[in-house]
Amino acid sequence: MTPGLAQTRKARPADEWAAERIFRPLAQLLVAPAARTKLRPTQVVLFHTGLTLLAAAGLRRGAWLAPALLLQLKTVLDNFDGQLARATDQTTLSGRYLDSEMDVLGNLALLTALHGPLIGPSATLLLSLILSTDYLWERDYRAARGETFRAPAAQQGDNPAVLAALEKFYALYFVPQEQMLSRLFEARLRSVAGPQPTPQDRQAYTPLAALTLSANLGLSSQLLLLGALTLLKRPHWYAPSLAVQAAALLTAQVWRERQVALSRQ
Structure with missing residues (x-):
C-alpha cells in the first residue's frame, strides 16, 4: 500500500501554504502510479529541471502562457520527487x-x-x-526545542563519484551562504542575550511566527508568484519582489531580537 500524503510530506513546524494546499496534494496523485514503476526521484529532478529551462527559453522570447504553465508543472514535480523518494525508501544524499x-x-x-x-x-x-534563511531558521527552531532537524539520508545506491561532485558544488555554493548567515544570526542573538545565550533565549529568538514567514517564501511560493506575474505579463516584477522579501525577513530578524529582549524583562 502506497503511503498517503501525511506519510510522504516533509514534516515542518511551519507550513508553506502554496506547497501544502496546492502542489503537494497534486504531487501525491502521482506517487502511487509512479511507485509501481522503476521511476527514480533523480530522474524526476532532471525532468523538471528541463521544464524550467524550457520556461526560461520561453520567457526570453517574450512568451507568457507556456512558461507560466511549465513553472507550475515544474513545481508539482519538484514536490513529487521528494514524496516519491519517501514513499519508496529512495531518499539519498545524492538526491538531496x-x-x-x-x-x-x-x-x-x-x-x-x-x-x-x-x-x-x-x-x-x-x-x-x-x-537559506528559511533553512537556518527551521534548523535553529528545532535545535532550541531539542528536536531532530532532518533525518539522515541513506547512502545506499549513491554513486561515489557522483556524490563527491555534488558535495563539492554544495560546499562551494551553499555552505558559504549558510555559514555567513548562521554566524550573523548567532552574533545578533549574542548582541541581545550576551555571550552565553540560555535555552530560554534561544527559544525566544526562534518564534514560530518568524518561521512561518520564511517558510512561505519557499521555492513553491516563489514559482507560484513568478507564474502569476507571467500570466499578468509582468514577469520582470519578480526580481524587485525579492528585495521586498529580503526586507520582510530583515524586519522579522529585528522582531526576533526584540522577542529575546522582552523575554528577559
Whole structure:
C-alpha cells in the first residue's frame, strides 16, 4: 500500500501554504502510479529541471502562457520527487544535493532570461539567501526545542563519484551562504542575550511566527508568484519582489531580537 500524503510530506513546524494546499496534494496523485514503476526521484529532478529551462527559453522570447504553465508543472514535480523518494525508501544524499543544485540552475536560467547576465546571477544569489534563511531558521527552531532537524539520508545506491561532485558544488555554493548567515544570526542573538545565550533565549529568538514567514517564501511560493506575474505579463516584477522579501525577513530578524529582549524583562 502506497503511503498517503501525511506519510510522504516533509514534516515542518511551519507550513508553506502554496506547497501544502496546492502542489503537494497534486504531487501525491502521482506517487502511487509512479511507485509501481522503476521511476527514480533523480530522474524526476532532471525532468523538471528541463521544464524550467524550457520556461526560461520561453520567457526570453517574450512568451507568457507556456512558461507560466511549465513553472507550475515544474513545481508539482519538484514536490513529487521528494514524496516519491519517501514513499519508496529512495531518499539519498545524492538526491538531496541534486535537487538543490538543479533548483539553482533553474533559478539562474529563469532570472537571467528575465533580467540579463548582470542582474540575473545577483537575483539568483538573493533568492538563495532567502531560501537559506528559511533553512537556518527551521534548523535553529528545532535545535532550541531539542528536536531532530532532518533525518539522515541513506547512502545506499549513491554513486561515489557522483556524490563527491555534488558535495563539492554544495560546499562551494551553499555552505558559504549558510555559514555567513548562521554566524550573523548567532552574533545578533549574542548582541541581545550576551555571550552565553540560555535555552530560554534561544527559544525566544526562534518564534514560530518568524518561521512561518520564511517558510512561505519557499521555492513553491516563489514559482507560484513568478507564474502569476507571467500570466499578468509582468514577469520582470519578480526580481524587485525579492528585495521586498529580503526586507520582510530583515524586519522579522529585528522582531526576533526584540522577542529575546522582552523575554528577559
